[in-house]
Amino acid sequence: MTKGATGSRRLSVDDWIDAGFTLLAEAGIEALKLDRLCGHLGVTKGSFYWHFADMTAYRTALARAWAELRDHDRSGFGELSGLPPRERLATMMATLRAERQRALERAMREWARTDPAVADSVRAADHTVVAAVRTAFQDAGFDPDEADMRAHATFAAGIGFLHLSDAPAGARLAAQQERFLDVMLAR
Structure with a gap:
């Protein structure tokens, strides 16, 4: 379970996508860094890797979404x-x-x-x-x-x-x- 910005629930792929959209809209592609995403959501990198193999896979999912x-x-x-x-x-x-x-x-x-x-x-x-x-x-x-x-x-x-x-x-x-x-x- 995650704590912080997302409360006490597990993050979904959609949560990560929404976070990416927010960071993109606020600061552009340069904002799509793993540390910044994790900080935005209040979670560890392990949560990210549960859903995505790497940043390339994440960016592909974000573009598709x-x-x-x-x-x-x-x-x-x-x-x-x-x-x-x-x-x-x-x-x-x-x-x-x-x-x-x-x-x-x-x-x-x-x-x-x-x-x-x-x-x-x-x-x-x-x-x-x-x-x-x-x-x-x-x-x-x-x-x-x-x-x-x-x-x-x-x-x-x-x-x-x-x-x-x-x-x-x-x-x-x-x-x-x-x-x-x-x-x-x-x-």
């Missing part, structure tokens, strides 16, 4: 098809600017710069988002080529919003994104 989390979060994008295109785009942007999602997304993109497997996962996520955004622009009446260009521009701007905003998403950022949608949906 993020892919599953990301796929779950983005799976709802397809369910938005009944909404008007502008509302659909605003909802997608709001989903991606949620505080933990935003911080974790940035950290995963940084990690992807040095890890090909994580890069593949990020690219797959990006493809899903761009496809949903393209569909919204087509549903707004833009021809396929114009919808594709606007989808990529919107996606690129969204990544910019993600990386340029260190403060929690507030009214100012939401207003800027709304104004951005006005521009992108204008004819």
